[in-house]
Amino acid sequence: MKSVGSRIVIWVILFAYQKNIIQLSLVNYLVSITKRLPTNVVGEFFVDSSCINCDTCREVAPSVFEESEGYSFVVKQPQTEFEILQTKQAVFSCPSGSIGSVNGFDRAEIRETFPLKISDNVYYNGFNSPNSFGAKSYFIDDKNGNWMIDSPKYSKLLVNKFEELGGLDYIFLTHRDDVAHADKFAYKFGAKRIIHYFDRSVQRDAEIIIKGIDPVEIEPGFTIIPTPGHTKGHCVLLYNNKFLFTGDHLYWRSDIKSLRATRNYCWWNWEEQVKSMERLKQYKFSWILPGHGHRKYFEENDMKIHFNKFYKKMSDPNYW
Numbered sequence: 174m175k176s177v178g179s180r181i182v183i184w185v186i187l188f189a190y191q192k193n194i195i196q197l198s199l200v201n202y203l204v205s206i207t208k209r210l211p212t213n214v215v216g217e218f219f220v221d222s223s224c225i226n227c228d229t230c231r232e233v234a235p236s237v238f239e240e241s242e243g244y245s246f247v248v249k250q251p252q253t254e255f256e257i258l259q260t261k262q263a264v265f266s267c268p269s270g271s272i273g274s275v276n277g278f279d280r281a282e283i284r285e286t287f288p289l290k291i292s293d294n295v296y297y298n299g300f301n302s303p304n305s306f307g308a309k310s311y312f313i314d315d316k317n318g319n320w321m322i323d324s325p326k327y328s329k330l331l332v333n334k335f336e337e338l339g340g341l342d343y344i345f346l347t348h349r350d351d352v353a354h355a356d357k358f359a360y361k362f363g364a365k366r367i368i369h370y371f372d373r374s375v376q377r378d379a380e381i382i383i384k385g386i387d388p389v390e391i392e393p394g395f396t397i398i399p400t401p402g403h404t405k406g407h408c409v410l411l412y413n414n415k416f417l418f419t420g421d422h423l424y425w426r427s428d429i430k431s432l433r434a435t436r437n438y439c440w441w442n443w444e445e446q447v448k449s450m451e452r453l454k455q456y457k458f459s460w461i462l463p464g465h466g467h468r469k470y471f472e473e474n475d476m477k478i479h480f481n482k483f484y485k486k487m488s489d490p491n492y493w
């Protein structure tokens with residue numbers, strides 16, 4: 174809720190813009206300043222009240238951002254070169270443009286760092302889309318074809334980067350909520366979109382429709398595993414028996430150091446989500462790469478320990 178004071182300030186800014194006294198970029202900046210959250214420490218970077226608490230900045234720049242009362246805030250201004258880079262990358266990852274910088278910075282230079290390498294040939298795309306509730310999307314650069322997992326904002330910069338990396342052959346959509354601009358990317362690159370039959374209503378002209386609950390190998394090393402629960406047509410992608418792209422099925426919570434799945438954001442059927450988890454037990458992987466929440470790497474055996482521990486927890490009828 175904006176105070177009367179900040180409403181007046183915004184009105185004055187907009188009046189100045191209408192009279193051509195200031196430019197649109199300055200309007201955006203000044204409006205953002207009026208929404209700056211009081212929880213931020215004083216300094217160059219800040220989060221404003223348009224934050225949708227998607228958690229992305231806290232993963233991209235973990236030493237700089239924390240959460241308080243449903244918003245992220247700057248807990249410590251970045252000091253090292255690495256922290257400053259991470260903070261600027263968080264600006265480009267924020268789906269709602271809620272991270273401000275008092276003096277601005279060279280955006281072109283930071284844009285060039287995307288997509289951000291995670292491990293091997295797997296990347297995080299940045300440019301999270303508000304249309305996907307701020308979910309993260311990923312890119313795989315593979316000899317059997319390039320894949321995008323869920324969709325970021327349609328950004329010219331990412332399009333150019335994907336072109337440099339050989340384009341997109343497949344766009345795997347974990348479920349109906351995280352499709353954002355998948356169709357625009359598909360038309361641009363002639364990529365095949367993959368989605369489950371039960372979630373296909375959001376991409377009716379998708380090229381590959383998964384049916385049932387049996388796993389489907391689309392290309393060597395790329396297996397789609399249906400995991401109904403969060404939505405009826407939710408699926409995950411297992412890549413090279415190492416990377417599991419989990420959409421909204423499963424994620425890592427850094428604060429409690431545990432795998433998690435959210436029952437209160439389970440839109441379809443929690444009991445089915447638990448059964449889907451049980452079916453995942455048979456697979457080998459070391460990485461969890463979710464749409465929301467944090468990614469995590471463990472050696473395969475440690476992953477199994479965490480996985481089984483969490484499976485037991487979520488099977489408890491009192492789990493919430």
Ligand code: SF4
Pocket residue numbers: 220223224225226227228229230231244245263266267268269270271272307
């Ligand atoms: S990335 Fe943006 S919307 Fe998401 S938590 Fe951070 S400030 Fe909020």
